[in-house]
Amino acid sequence: MEAQASSEIENVVTTTDELFRHMDNDEGASPDVKEALRYRQGLFAGLDMARERGTLTRVTVETICTQLAGRSMTLRRGRGTIIANPRTRQAVYTPPEGYDILDQKMSAWENYVNAPGAHDPLIRMALSHYQFEAIHPFDDGNGRTGRIINILQLINDGLLTSPALYLSRYLISTKTDYYRLLREVTSEANFTDWIVYMLEGVRATAESTLRLIDRLQQLQAEVRTAMDSALPGGGPVALTEVLMSQPYTRIRHVAQGCGVTRQTASRWLSALADAGLLERAEAGREVLFLNQAYMRTLAEA
Known part of the structure; x- marks a missing residue:
């Protein structure tokens, strides 16, 4: 920013x-x-x-x-x-x-x-x-x-x-x-x-900046709640951290950040997209997953 x-x-x-x-x-x-x-x-x-x-x-x-x-x-x-x-x-x-x-x-x-x-x-x-x-x-x-x-x-x-x-x-x-x-x-x-x-x-x-940090902490809690409903067992804490590192998430980000295979990372992200937490966005041959609420928060700031 x-x-x-x-x-x-x-x-x-x-x-x-x-x-x-x-x-x-x-x-x-x-x-x-x-x-x-x-x-x-x-x-x-x-x-x-x-x-x-x-x-x-x-x-x-x-x-x-x-x-x-x-x-x-x-x-x-x-x-x-x-x-x-x-x-x-x-x-x-x-x-x-x-x-x-x-x-x-x-x-x-x-x-x-x-x-x-x-x-x-x-x-x-x-x-x-x-x-x-x-x-x-x-x-x-x-x-x-x-x-x-x-x-x-x-x-x-x-x-x-x-x-x-x-x-x-x-x-x-x-x-x-x-x-x-x-x-x-x-x-x-x-x-x-x-x-x-x-x-x-x-x-x-x-x-x-303090207001932005407060809003991002609130958004992180909302992401965690949504994950609890969309993924079996709610998914690992590391997944929340990856999703809050930037608005666009790639499959390799999740695989590396959570120590899982690309297949598992892809399955998690697809489930979160199906639940409405993320949106799929294509970038060439790569699929990105956008957290619109996160992007709006940053744009408003």
Whole structure:
């Protein structure tokens, strides 16, 4: 869901259904879907590195951006990118130019983002996000890379244990304010309004995420009840976990997750489809089983 929202800010538009349908296999997916799914790869690549090293480094950032772009990404060496108004094409910000300058500024960013005593972690996240976007170190992917870093920074500072707080939906719903306040930090040194904006984003996103978790827990109980009626003995607990891992379930997911044969997995899923809990959906030569209630819950969120 974060991949969808963050990509949409960059005008890469997909649907929830498309993303989950192609999450494990992007064969036949549109270019926009493939690009949005690379965001998820970048997020988890960065998460693995942050957990392993305990810090956020330039190597982490380059790894994330490389995953997003699908090609090797390092600091800009040519002319800087001019950030323009999408309608008028007039320049609104010119990032710093020159490899040596970018190298110095990224070193300063790296020092600040890993300085636990500098400011409250949420304020430091807001300031380091501005700092990163102002440096604009890559030819492409700076916005999405910066939004991934936000979450990794909160994990690195111990405020989160997993990347479950996704700010991009808030940012896209307030996109005009997001870009306006970023510019005002540069043009007017208006740090206060920028920080307050980001703190409000954390508050609103945390509340909506908790509501989503509550609804998913309720839905999991409903799935368990439906399984008790549709399957002999109700089926294993592991089957419930597989069905709640994502809206689309494949036969191999159940076989691997429950340690059963494909025949048993297929029989279970067919019984749940016959009972109305799941819907069959074809994807090429493969049959998928869709939990519509799960998909609706995510789409509404």
